[in-house]
Amino acid sequence: ETDIDGILKDGESTYAPKVSSLVEKLAQDFVNDLANSLRERMLDLMSGMVVFVGGGAILLRRQIEASGKVGNALFVEDINANAKGYEFLYKMETAGR
Numbered sequence: 001e002t003d004i005d006g007i008l009k010d011g012e013s014t015y016a017p018k019v020s021s022l023v024e025k026l027a028q029d030f031v032n033d034l035a036n037s038l039r040e041r042m043l044d045l046m047s048g049m050v051v052f053v054g055g056g057a058i059l060l061r062r063q064i065e066a067s068g069k070v071g072n073a074l075f076v077e078d079i080n081a082n083a084k085g086y087e088f089l090y091k092m093e094t095a096g097r
Contacts, residue, residue, distance in 0.1 A: 008059050028063045036071035048072035063092045 003021045007013045007023045035045055052064065061075055078084070 031060055031063040031067050045069055055079050
């Protein structure tokens with residue numbers, strides 16, 4: 001997993017170029033399949049702003065942008081953004097107790 005993350009983060013690795021290119025291709029296929037699946041569920045990724053949050057989104061940013069399936073993407077670079085959001089929701093939920 002760490003090796004794959006390294007390839008996707010900066011495109012550099014100690015692996016053979018064939019391995020790196022396979023990882024890149026599979027990541028692109030995953031992003032394309034995900035976007036197609038969302039579109040099938042009537043989520044239009046081309047007409048509005050799509051906000052990507054979390055480490056996975058940051059890791060797959062190049063593939064998301066290259067897919068051509070997202071019109072206007074915003075990437076939240078804070079790796080802790082999801083946790084901060086859930087903490088905020090928890091505080092809001094428990095504030096009246």
